[in-house]
Amino acid sequence: MTQFLPPNLLALFAPRDPIPYLPPLEKLPHEKHHNQPYSGIAPYIREFEDPRDAPPPTRAETREERMERKRREKIERRQQEVESELKMFAPSLGGGHTHISSPRQNYDTTESKLRREFEVYGPIKRIYMVYNKRSGKPRGYAFIEYEHERDMHCEYPPPQHPFPPYNRMSNLLTATVRSLGPSGARAPQVSTAGGRTYRRPRL
Known part of the structure; x- marks a missing residue:
């Protein structure tokens, strides 16, 4: 097929010159000619360190021992935190039996509005009210x-008049008592028991 091509196209298929x-x-x-033949390492053994002068080998902990050590350190660290929190516990402040949370609030809601709405129950x-530490703006929920x-029980379930434009949802906060160590010391631990949820309306 290439024999029918013109010379200018045949020049494109011409092979390159061989590599010089x-x-x-x-x-x-x-x-290569080696002046000295290959030999072993016997002449260099005297340069090694004497095993009698070497320090004793150190034993590294295994994976199971490392996990057990971390677990034990975590338990000790948590016990110290519990003891420090127990010292700071003030029974005069009360537990969580009188607290409620009011999330999903309008960002324009003020403390006076919350007091006006919730003070009808007692x-x-x-x-x-929770604020952003950097910007100072409210986070949209309060306690x-x-x-x-x-x-507090009279307010639960929440009333039907929400703060516009968000519907409000209140959670009942209850307190559970947990034993702290063999001494029998007890302190309240606040947990959320949940409540009725009102969905946000479509705007």
């Missing part, structure tokens, strides 16, 4: 502490 031969710069390994001892536990 150059003599090697060094001799090949089998062409006297409020304290309202704690309310009543003076009496019966007032």
Whole structure:
């Protein structure tokens, strides 16, 4: 097929010139002459360290021992944290039997609005609104502490008048008592028992 092509196209298929031969710069390994024959390492044994002068080998812990050590350190660290928290526990502050959380609030909601809405169920001892530490803006939820536990139960389930434009959801906070060590010391631990949920309306 290529024989019918014109000369200008045949030049494109012409092979390249062969690579020019150059003599090697060094001799090949089998062409080199060694002045000394190969020998063993026996002459160099005297340069090694005497095993009697070497320090005793150190034993490294295994994987199981390392996991057990970390578990034991974690337990000890947690016990220290519990003991420090137990010293800071003040029974005068009360437990979680009088607290409720009010999440999904409108960001424009103020403490006075929360007090007006929740004070109809009983006297409020304290309202704690959560703010962003960097920007100072509210996070959209708050914690309310009543003076009496019966007032907190009157608020649960939550009322039907939400803060616009968000519907409000309140969670009942209960306290569970956990034993701390063999001494029998006890301290309240707050946990969320849940509540009715109201979905956010479509805007």
